[in-house]
Structures are given as structure tokens and as C-alpha cells.
Amino acid sequence: MKIGVAGGGAFGTALGVALALDGNAITLWARNPDAVATMQTTRLNPKLPDVPLPPKMDFTAAIDDLLGCDILLLAVPAQTLRPFLEPLAGRLDGKYLVACCKGIDLTRMTGPGTSITELVPTATAAVLTGPSFAADIACGLPTALTLACADDAHGAILQTALSTTALRLYRTTDIIGAELGGALKNVMAIASGVAIGAGLGESARAALITRGFPEMQRLAAALGAMPDTLGGLSGFGDLVLTCTSPQSRNYRCGVALGQAAGFDQATTVEGAATARAVRQLAQELDIDLPICAVVADLIEEKTDVAAALNALLSRPLREE
Ligand SMILES: NC(=O)C1=CN([C@@H]2O[C@H](COP(=O)(O)OP(=O)(O)OC[C@H]3O[C@@H](n4cnc5c(N)ncnc54)[C@H](O)[C@@H]3O)[C@@H](O)[C@H]2O)C=CC1
Ligand SMILES: O=C(CO)COP(=O)(O)O
Numbered sequence: 637m638k639i640g641v642a643g644g645g646a647f648g649t650a651l652g653v654a655l656a657l658d659g660n661a662i663t664l665w666a667r668n669p670d671a672v673a674t675m676q677t678t679r680l681n682p683k684l685p686d687v688p689l690p691p692k693m694d695f696t697a698a699i700d701d702l703l704g705c706d707i708l709l710l711a712v713p714a715q716t717l718r719p720f721l722e723p724l725a726g727r728l729d730g731k732y733l734v735a736c737c738k739g740i741d742l743t744r745m746t747g748p749g750t751s752i753t754e755l756v757p758t759a760t761a762a763v764l765t766g767p768s769f770a771a772d773i774a775c776g777l778p779t780a781l782t783l784a785c786a787d788d789a790h791g792a793i794l795q796t797a798l799s800t801t802a803l804r805l806y807r808t809t810d811i812i813g814a815e816l817g818g819a820l821k822n823v824m825a826i827a828s829g830v831a832i833g834a835g836l837g838e839s840a841r842a843a844l845i846t847r848g849f850p851e852m853q854r855l856a857a858a859l860g861a862m863p864d865t866l867g868g869l870s871g872f873g874d875l876v877l878t879c880t881s882p883q884s885r886n887y888r889c890g891v892a893l894g895q896a897a898g899f900d901q902a903t904t905v906e907g908a909a910t911a912r913a914v915r916q917l918a919q920e921l922d923i924d925l926p927i928c929a930v931v932a933d934l935i936e937e938k939t940d941v942a943a944a945l946n947a948l949l950s951r952p953l954r955e956e
Pocket of ligand 2: 738768
């Protein structure tokens with residue numbers, strides 16, 4: 637099956653590299669023609685500067701070049717997935733559409749897999765998520781991800797097509813649980829970064845990760861996820877990775893917030909919009925998600941770190 641990638645950022649490129657080195661011919665679409673020309677001629681992507689782009693990868697800024705692919709890996713940022721798909725919806729019938737972004741769309745409050753199902757109901761929607769830094773995948777380091785597809789037979793086809801020796805895909809039919817794990821761990825990564833940036837210590841970070849996990853589980857359960865999914869790679873696995881590694885942009889953004897320092901607004905930090913979406917969902921569903929709420933307030937500068945800490949520490953003592 638022919639594989640295409642939409643999105644010329646770090647993650648789409650890394651997946652393309654891994655699959656091309658495994659023998660697949662990959663077409664990668666990026667919206668910026670200059671970026672495409674650079675990749676085509678230099679065989680490098682500045683977002684992954686140390687990784688040569690394999691000969692089996694081709695680059696295009698013409699979206700029509702993707703339409704001959706059977707499997708499309710959608711690696712555009714989460715808030716841009718719906719606007720990306722909407723004009724294409726009638727031209728993607730029957731394809732495998734695999735969301736590779738992590739977040740909750742602020743306009744519709746849906747995760748990426750759900751957005752695909754809504755916008756292209758004739759496609760097979762799937763979500764690829766889990767603990768993985770683009771640079772690790774591109775360098776061929778061992779990585780394990782979750783491939784979620786409601787139809788398990790189609791999920792098995794995708795699992796085989798997208799796994800390589802180093803990139804191991806585990807299968808689930810729970811799209812909601814997988815996409816929420818990937819979205820919510822970014823909010824917790826910001827919180828963890830804030831704790832470290834503000835000098836609150838590693839014990840505080842461990843507390844945030846551990847108390848953050850049941851927040852993820854509560855929201856996921858309320859939105860219809862299967863109970864065990866959040867304990868897997870897409871939830872717990874990615875929570876651990878992203879909350880503990882300075883490679884994570886969400887974590888680094890949190891560190892900057894904790895230090896009251898600036899952070900490059902052009903960096904992709906999916907947890908910022910997701911925190912706001914989660915705060916709204918929590919209100920609508922009447923669920924208590926205190927860590928998510930303070931992250932959203934910090935992002936919007938409705939609170940500062942001292943007040944956020946006080947809000948968390950002054951909550952009533954209770955059973956674990
Ligand atoms: N970088 C990583 O290690 C990982 C990233 N992801 C996810 O992959 C998604 C993409 O992230 P990255 O590739 O890392 O981001 P990035 O910042 O490296 O690249 C984002 C790319 O999206 C493009 N883009 C922005 N708006 C667009 C639009 N409206 N239409 C088409 N393209 C647009 C930008 O030009 C840029 O090339 C995110 O949801 C992220 O959470 C998932 C796992 C690992
Ligand atoms: O999702 C990721 C790791 O699994 C990448 O995290 P960041 O987007 O925070 O860099």
C-alpha cells in the first residue's frame with residue numbers, strides 16, 4: 637500500500653524517514669513550497685537537522701500528489717487538522733486516514749480520530765500515538781506506539797503496514813481513549829515543567845504526574861474511553877515520557893512558565909490549546925480536573941505560579 641504524509645514538521649518527517657528506510661516509497665506533503673524545495677534539494681529538514689532524508693522520500697506542496705496514496709499519516713498540528721481535512725473531505729473516500737497529532741480541537745471539542753470520522757465518514761479513521769520523540773524515530777531508536785482503529789481488521793492492516801523493526805505498533809480499537817491519552821499528557825507535561833521551572837522539586841513533579849493520571853482517566857471515562865486504555869502506551873507511557881524529558885516542547889514551555897521566562901510562540905505546544913479545551917469540557921461534564929484547570933489559567937495568564945500552587949495545595953485533604 638502506498639503511504640503519504642501530510643505535514644512537513646518534525647513528526648511527519650520522522651515517520652516518513654522510518655517508513656522509507658523500511659522500504660516504502662513515501663510522498664510527504666508540506667504546505668510551504670520553499671520548505672518542500674529545501675527538503676527535495678538538500679535532503680534535510682531543519683526541524684530534524686541531523687537526519688538525512690532517504691532517497692525513497694519525495695516532497696510536494698501539491699495536495700493532489702497525496703491523493704494516490706492508500707494510507708495518509710496526518711501529522712499537521714491538532715488545531716489545524718479540521719481546517720486541513722474540510723476542503724478535502726469528498727476526495728478522501730475509502731482511504732486509511734491516520735491522525736498523528738495530539739490534542740483536542742477547540743472549536744468542536746473532538747480529538748483527531750473523532751474529527752476524521754466526522755469529516756470523512758467513508759474513510760477508515762485511525763490514531764497513531766504514544767511515547768515517541770520525532771528525533772528518536774528518525775534515528776531508528778526503538779519506539780513503541782499505539783495504533784487505534786475502531787475496526788480491528790483494518791487496524792491489523794495498518795499495524796503491519798506502519799511497523800518497522802524499531803517502530804513497534806500495538807493495536808487497540810479504542811480511538812477515544814488513545815487520542816485522549818495523547819492529548820491530556822501534554823497538559824500534564826506543562827504542569828510538570830512548571831513545577832521544575834519554579835523550583836518546586838522532583839517530588840512535586842512526581843505528585844503532579846501521579847495525581848494528573850486520574851484526571852486523565854476521569855475525563856476519558858466520561859467521554860467513553862475503555863477503562864484500560866489510559867494505562868497503556870498512549871496514556872501512561874506518553875505521560876511518563878513527556879513529563880520527564882526536556883526534549884518535550886510542552887515540558888519546556890512549562891519550565892518557561894515556571895520561571896516566568898519567555899517561550900517561542902512559534903513552537904508547537906499542543907497542551908496549551910488542549911488545556912483550555914479540557915477546562916471547558918470539565919465544566920460542561922461537571923468533572924473535577926484541578927491540575928488541568930490551573931494549567932489553562934496559567935496559559936491564559938489568569939493566574940500566576942504562586943496562586944496556582946496555592947489553589948492546588950489548599951484543596952481539602954482526601955483519600956487517595
Ligand atoms: N515532534 C514530536 O516529537 C512528536 C510530535 N507529535 C505530534 O505531531 C503533531 C505535529 O507536531 P510536529 O511535527 O512535531 O510539529 P512541528 O512544529 O515540527 O511542525 C508542524 C508543521 O505543521 C505545519 N503546519 C502548521 N499549520 C499547518 C496547516 N494549517 N496546514 C498544514 N501544515 C501546517 C508547519 O508548517 C510545520 O511544518 C503534533 O500534534 C504533535 O503533538 C507526536 C509525537 C511526537
Ligand atoms: O508527543 C511527544 C512525545 O510522545 C512529543 O512531545 P512534545 O510535543 O511535548 O515535544
